[in-house]
Amino acid sequence: MSQSSLKPEELTVPVPGGDLAVLRWPADRPEAPTVVAVHGITANGLAWYEVARRLAGRVTLLAPDLRGRSASRSVAGPYGLTRHADDVAALIAALGLGPTAVVGHSMGAWVTALTAVRHPELVRRVLLVDGGVSFPLPEGVREEDALAAVLGPALARLSMTFSDRDAYREFWRRHPAFGDDWSEGIDAYTQRDLVGTEPELRSSCVLEAVQTDGAQVLLDEEAMGAVHRLPCPAELLWAERGLLDEPQGLYDQQRIGLSGLDRQRVPASPVPDSNHYSILWGEAGADRIVRSLLADAPVAG
Template structure:
């Protein structure tokens, strides 16, 4: 079976406020299932490049740039996780043969769970990757301090300018999560984020969108409860290490238990030797995600 090219087709879907950009990796056969993949808070649809490569045409993969990011940066607000979920539902109705499997990484996992809850007729199964399970703020921690801790590094990058594309590449190559592991796909993903002209290139992410969405990841009750109200089968995969490759990731079995996740309904398991980013791009993470996406896919005839 031939592998699809790294460069996907680029489509648009009308949504309130503009046209949502969607990357499409087509399947090798017309009866193949459709999967919709939802990226994280400052990412874009090309974050799914390695998963798309390893799917190798066994599904049609649709990955939007969420409003306020990359080629969808001109799609206006309001922002928020429910708005993104409704955008995903519009995409499925326009391009998918629903109901479909939806997979989401990081913030995209909360969006994925919300899409299933708000539009159950369009989603038959969800795969949640290092996200979707929320925790109450520790006693004595103020909301603004928690937001600053979570969004601080991202907001700092959004305020920066870069003289050329090489400078942005070097910025990302120094990120501890990559640990020297760089690939053409990571390069294409990070370069997709850049807008403007030299010597003042910057991230495409709209600051208001990131602030609004980040606050809702931490504080929005509809988003926090969505994983507990899924109307369809679901699975959670989590990275053993964190956003900066630190030993403690966002989740472990104890924290998931304290969050009250019913693992009879939503099984949860770690992906060994991955961090918050490499769970998408590394061999172990991408292979595990692909297995999860193909769990109930019909065999090729």
């Protein structure tokens, strides 16, 4: 893929409540397969920049901005994971893609699983990246406390304003999960999130969307059960470290066991030396995702 082709095309797809913005990195060959990539709770379609770069035109990659985020922030509610899943299905149907592969990161993994369950005729296989699998809350942990732990950092950022684009850039460069992985792609991804005018720039994410979606990740039974009812081949890749690069990530072998995941139907593999973000941006994570997307069948862990 040439340097010029790293900048994706932009298109829109009509969905209830407005037009969903979609980024498209085209394949080099018309017969190449298509993959739809679904981002996390406060992210946007450019989260998949590094994966697109490493795919190098071997597939067409489509990455929507989910409703309530970035260029889709004006798409009206209601929000929620099933609404996002139906939006992904609308994208696949509107572009006439037929059964296609769908990959989702973080919250996008739950959306991906729901898309396959609700629209099995449109999804050929799924790849879940550090998300999509729920497990019981530890004994003594209240639901509201778990929600605060998950949403707290994101909600804090949504309430902030930034004097200029450099200030937002520096905010993200200090994030412990990015470390040495800062790149042109990460910069473009974080800058895509900004709306407003200086000196009061802010995140594009709609607060109601983030609150609704975050609660459903932890508490919605349909979303929690989707991974156990997948009608197609699937794979889970999980990061060894967490959202702030802490040693404990969202998953480990014990937590996956507690989830009741059928490892024969959904092989699950750790990605060494990765955290919740670098699994998309770092060399080890992005290469592992690309290998899975290019494979004819999921790779067992």
